Amino acid sequence: MMMTGLRGVSISIELWFDIFLRVVLAVLFVTLEKAEPFVRKIHDDELWLYRNPKTDSYVPTSFLWPLVFITPFVVITLWFFKTGERADLYEGSLTVSLALGLNGVITDMIKLIVGRPRPDFFWRCFPDGQGNSDFLCTGNPVEIRDGRKSFPSGHSSFAFASLGFIALYLAGKFRTFGTTGKSHAWKLCAFIFPLGFALGIALSRTCDYHHHWQDVAVGSSLGFLVTYLCYRHYYPPLDHHMCHKPYSILLKQGEPDLKKEKREGDIKWI
Numbered sequence: 001m002m003m004t005g006l007r008g009v010s011i012s013i014e015l016w017f018d019i020f021l022r023v024v025l026a027v028l029f030v031t032l033e034k035a036e037p038f039v040r041k042i043h044d045d046e047l048w049l050y051r052n053p054k055t056d057s058y059v060p061t062s063f064l065w066p067l068v069f070i071t072p073f074v075v076i077t078l079w080f081f082k083t084g085e086r087a088d089l090y091e092g093s094l095t096v097s098l099a100l101g102l103n104g105v106i107t108d109m110i111k112l113i114v115g116r117p118r119p120d121f122f123w124r125c126f127p128d129g130q131g132n133s134d135f136l137c138t139g140n141p142v143e144i145r146d147g148r149k150s151f152p153s154g155h156s157s158f159a160f161a162s163l164g165f166i167a168l169y170l171a172g173k174f175r176t177f178g179t180t181g182k183s184h185a186w187k188l189c190a191f192i193f194p195l196g197f198a199l200g201i202a203l204s205r206t207c208d209y210h211h212h213w214q215d216v217a218v219g220s221s222l223g224f225l226v227t228y229l230c231y232r233h234y235y236p237p238l239d240h241h242m243c244h245k246p247y248s249i250l251l252k253q254g255e256p257d258l259k260k261e262k263r264e265g266d267i268k269w270i
Contacts, residue, residue, distance in 0.1 A: 018094055025101030032108035037148040038115030042135055052119040052209035057155075059204050064155060068162040072096040075166050079173060091234045091246035096165045099230040103161040103223055107154050110222075116151035119209040153211045153219035156202035160223030163194040168231045168238070170194070177238040198223075 042050065076092040118124070124147035125137035137144045171191040175181040202220045205211040211219075236243050242250055 018098075022097050022101050025098075025105055029101065029104035029108060032105065032112060035108075035112055036145060037112045039148065040115040040117065042117060042121075047122070049212070050117045050119060050121040051123075054120040054123040055208045057204075057210060058208045059155060059201050064158065064201070068158045069100065072162055072165050072169075075169060079169075085249070087249045087252075088246055091248055092169060095169075095230050095234045096162070096227075098233075099161050099165055099227040100158070102230065103157050103226045104154075106226065107152060107157045107219065107222065108149075110152055111149040111154070114151045115148045116212070116215070118147045118150040119212060121147040121150075150211055151215045151218065152222055153202065153205050153215040155205050156198075156211070156216045156219030157223035157226075159198040159201040160195075160220045161227045162223075163198040164224040164227040165231060167191050167194040168228065168235075171238050172235055172243045175244055178241060178243055 073093065073096065076089060076096070079092075080086070080089040122131065123129070124139050124143045125131070125135070127139045168191075171177060171181075171187075174184075174187040174190060176184075176187040176191050181187050198220070202216045205216050206213055234246050234248075236245070236247065236250065245253075
């Protein structure tokens with residue numbers, strides 16, 4: 001009886017720590033969003049990189065944030081209604097919330113350290129088009145600050161962190177890369193479609209001149225890498241015969257392979 005009580009306390013502590021960690025990441029992200037980036041010197045021979053026209057975003061944040069933060073939880077919840085597995089609802093929510101939090105903090109930290117100007121920075125700095133040799137900006141300070149946060153692309157990293165999770169989650173649930181999922185084209189399409197949508201968002205950032213192609217490439221890679229690491233922290237490899245179940249369920253069910261790996265201290269994480 002005492003052991004059961006202690007185990008319950010342990011689980012409660014772990015839960016509160018998980019919640020606390022995600023709150024800290026969220027606060028850090030909001031704080032870093034308002035921080036001043038490194039002011040990188042712009043040389044005369046590279047000025048052409050930053051004189052692209054200033055345009056509105058093809059994918060505005062009013063569309064991106066609901067898509068990024070709501071859609072994964074909708075997918076997880078719909079799967080819960082189908083299966084009724086509370087543990088998967090819990091583990092899936094932990095996975096995507098950790099991925100989004102880590103991605104936001106890492107992306108913003110790199111932006112602040114690098115301080116790369118956006119392709120339209122000249123017009124943010126000099127709205128009247130009248131530059132000066134010292135590059136002392138006369139534009140809106142908020143737009144100027146944001147204009148120095150080009151690398152890496154936040155739209156790209158968040159799109160791949162969020163929609164990349166959905167792709168991995170659905171591939172696991174449909175066992176797309178397992179033996180039972182082979183030869184079913186619709187399962188492969190269910191995996192590719194979210195990634196294709198994320199790619200479209202990322203590429204749009206070069207079309208509206210808000211990012212250089214290097215920003216988009218690195219941002220996309222960063223977002224998918226973070227979400228993949230978080231996914232693999234809670235779920236088995238996609239070619240595992242029980243890839244549709246989180247580790248917590250498999251260990252409770254006494255999955256032989258996982259128990260053996262746990263005893264040997266050699267659980268594969270990639």
